[in-house]
Amino acid sequence: MSCNVVLFHENGDVYGDGTQDQIQPLAVWKMKELAACGLVILLFDTALCLALWAVLVLLSCSSWGGLPGVWAFGAAKWAVLHVFTSKLTDGKPEGVLRRLVALLCLLSPWTDPHGAPSQPYTGPSPDFSMLLLGPLSSLLACVVWEKGVCGDSKTKKDNIDLDARRLLVRVLKYFKPDTLYLIAAFSFLILGVVCKYETLIFYSDTYIPLYQGNVIDMLGGQNHQTSVGYAIGQLAFVSLGSALFSGMRGGIFMCTLARLNKRLKHLLFHTLLQQEVHFFEENNPGSLSSRLHSDVDRMGRTVALNSNALVRSTVKTVLMFRVMLGLSWELTLLTSIEMPLLAFLQNKYITWSKDLKDQIQECHAQNKDLAFQTISGIHTVRSFRAEKDELRRYNKALDVMCAVKRSTGIYSAVFLLIRRVVSLGIKILMLVLARSLISSGDLTIGSLVSFFLYQKPMSTNLKEIMYCYGETMSTVGVISKVFSYLDRTPKCKKEGELAPERLEGRIVFQNVTFKYPSSPDVEPALKKVSMELKPGKMTALVGPSGGGKTSCVSLLKRLYEPEEGQILLDGQPLHHYNHKYFHQKMALVSQNPVLFSGSLRYNIEYGLNDCTLERVKEAAKKANADHFISELKNKYDTDIGECGVKLSDGQKQSLAIIRALVREPQVIILDEATSKLDVEVQHAVLQEVLTCGRTVLLKTVEKADHIIFIEKGAVVEEGTHKQLMAKEGRYYRLKEELFS
Numbered sequence: 001m002s003c004n005v006v007l008f009h010e011n012g013d014v015y016g017d018g019t020q021d022q023i024q025p026l027a028v029w030k031m032k033e034l035a036a037c038g039l040v041i042l043l044f045d046t047a048l049c050l051a052l053w054a055v056l057v058l059l060s061c062s063s064w065g066g067l068p069g070v071w072a073f074g075a076a077k078w079a080v081l082h083v084f085t086s087k088l089t090d091g092k093p094e095g096v097l098r099r100l101v102a103l104l105c106l107l108s109p110w111t112d113p114h115g116a117p118s119q120p121y122t123g124p125s126p127d128f129s130m131l132l133l134g135p136l137s138s139l140l141a142c143v144v145w146e147k148g149v150c151g152d153s154k155t156k157k158d159n160i161d162l163d164a165r166r167l168l169v170r171v172l173k174y175f176k177p178d179t180l181y182l183i184a185a186f187s188f189l190i191l192g193v194v195c196k197y198e199t200l201i202f203y204s205d206t207y208i209p210l211y212q213g214n215v216i217d218m219l220g221g222q223n224h225q226t227s228v229g230y231a232i233g234q235l236a237f238v239s240l241g242s243a244l245f246s247g248m249r250g251g252i253f254m255c256t257l258a259r260l261n262k263r264l265k266h267l268l269f270h271t272l273l274q275q276e277v278h279f280f281e282e283n284n285p286g287s288l289s290s291r292l293h294s295d296v297d298r299m300g301r302t303v304a305l306n307s308n309a310l311v312r313s314t315v316k317t318v319l320m321f322r323v324m325l326g327l328s329w330e331l332t333l334l335t336s337i338e339m340p341l342l343a344f345l346q347n348k349y350i351t352w353s354k355d356l357k358d359q360i361q362e363c364h365a366q367n368k369d370l371a372f373q374t375i376s377g378i379h380t381v382r383s384f385r386a387e388k389d390e391l392r393r394y395n396k397a398l399d400v401m402c403a404v405k406r407s408t409g410i411y412s413a414v415f416l417l418i419r420r421v422v423s424l425g426i427k428i429l430m431l432v433l434a435r436s437l438i439s440s441g442d443l444t445i446g447s448l449v450s451f452f453l454y455q456k457p458m459s460t461n462l463k464e465i466m467y468c469y470g471e472t473m474s475t476v477g478v479i480s481k482v483f484s485y486l487d488r489t490p491k492c493k494k495e496g497e498l499a500p501e502r503l504e505g506r507i508v509f510q511n512v513t514f515k516y517p518s519s520p521d522v523e524p525a526l527k528k529v530s531m532e533l534k535p536g537k538m539t540a541l542v543g544p545s546g547g548g549k550t551s552c553v554s555l556l557k558r559l560y561e562p563e564e565g566q567i568l569l570d571g572q573p574l575h576h577y578n579h580k581y582f583h584q585k586m587a588l589v590s591q592n593p594v595l596f597s598g599s600l601r602y603n604i605e606y607g608l609n610d611c612t613l614e615r616v617k618e619a620a621k622k623a624n625a626d627h628f629i630s631e632l633k634n635k636y637d638t639d640i641g642e643c644g645v646k647l648s649d650g651q652k653q654s655l656a657i658i659r660a661l662v663r664e665p666q667v668i669i670l671d672e673a674t675s676k677l678d679v680e681v682q683h684a685v686l687q688e689v690l691t692c693g694r695t696v697l698l699k700t701v702e703k704a705d706h707i708i709f710i711e712k713g714a715v716v717e718e719g720t721h722k723q724l725m726a727k728e729g730r731y732y733r734l735k736e737e738l739f740s
Ligand SMILES: Nc1ncnc2c1ncn2[C@@H]1O[C@H](COP(=O)(O)OP(=O)(O)OP(=O)(O)O)[C@@H](O)[C@H]1O
Pocket: 516, 518, 519, 525, 543, 544, 545, 546, 547, 548, 549, 550, 551, 552
């Protein structure tokens, strides 16, 4: 099977498209063109450096402005090379060429050994080794970045990278309210780069090994320029500065992260609550809760801490690299070989482990959901003696996760082993080289100690950079999932504004056809249903199981929207009413009401902001439930436990009826809401709900003024009980079932 491939230019232009075989030569040609352009740019850069050197020699200059001079030359060279690259590529330079130009101009000033704090700066030296080292290190860094870190399947990865970048930038935008915190945190980083090393040393631990080396040389009598006391003082000063600044920076970042997490969770929870019911049928509570907690935490942590660690490690690495180059460029070159190798290995490891990490995340969400379902349904589990089955099911899910984690462990172990072998090999080579450098007098013991002291933190920093990159890339999936929820527009109709003071409560279904969104391919649950619920009357909606009664109630409560037709309340479509007003005026009491942990009063007032205790008491009296509440120790403040476990089923139903009555609704839907109450109380409640000319819809025929018989999603018969019994139709034939 051959699939179509599109080869993109970095600016989004299409180079060409076709099958894999057709596109292959085009990609090779593009690589060759890039390599040729890169070579020309390198030659041009060398020519510019030689020209500068020639000018310095002709003018007999030994210095031309110190370190600022090198940076000024770097900046001027950047502008010239930028124009040159644009001309070379007809104004459309590839990103890789732009990055190479930036490295050529900025890496040399950074790595110029004359800028190391231990040596006075004397200006650009006409030194051939430096002339070669600058372009070579730039080229190496560029290759490491493009091949090792970005990977070689650029055409496909560019789009992913672009997506990842966009997502990460979007996360960073959520930090906007914390700009002041961030400015404070990053100021510590930027200060260190901008300020002179010896005066304001930020990230002074970068220079600690250097001062340690100086102290060793002094103690060994090799360096008499400064006193030992001064050098130890310097060492203590930079160590203290380091501890102070890193502590403050870390603290501020943690604080910012906590604020970001809170904001994101609030926003996501708000968005989730706006979604239509179908969304919650598609996404189980366990995975939504997992997104809300673990994923948002992970997302904020990864982006905030990684960007902090990335900047910190990059600044440290560049500074350390510069000092190490000053100590011994030969040893530094050898150390640098380790980088591309490790970057390449890391890149491969990230690609392999990314899928596994996503799988682990998915398994976590599923296991959490499974445990939640079992624990919350423990009554059913126990009554069916299904503990062993549930345990088996959970164990099976754990096995799946264990298998994925095992694969991750194997990948990680192999990667670690190869990485250690590479590091060990390089270390042995370095020791051999260091021995010959010391014996030839090119390196002092103190410098070697300094160099080795730098090596460990240097490799730690590099590992941190690579880890941050890998961790950030593996979080992209999580970030995109969270954003997909945040961006989701609820499929609900826009809220209306109608909130009339008086409501009659006349409900009319006009040719309503409805299909559940989760079952789009099956028969509609309701087919062209037309019926009327008269105000002040009790209407019963009856019919065989699966006939469509609950579907009618769900549409009435606006949990779903009809596909065709409309439902009118006092002549107006339901969605024209204000949301809060509508649900206050149309109350539903179900057979198994959902209660929340908290007090009785909290559950009764649920969603009402201005409810007094008197109103609550009055509603309880109407529901014939005040006697049971007054017998409770804490009355209305009694805690009903998780989901009302401390109440009997009948008490739960009473509570749900009070909750409906306290809203003073005009329409009441009783979905077998009094089935668990005493007969006496049932009668009292039915009597009460009919007062004030309310419209009542129930699912039982007793006491109903009007009966609507619904079957297979259509109204089959309707009339009074007497009329329907006289007809001897479907209702008549099912009468025993209906009355049982
Ligand atoms: N959430 C849902 N998703 C998909 N289909 C559903 C859903 N709920 C109900 N149905 C289907 O819609 C049809 C009507 O179901 P409905 O619950 O309205 O019947 P009912 O008359 O209330 O039944 P019962 O008396 O047993 O409660 C049935 O075929 C049912 O399978």
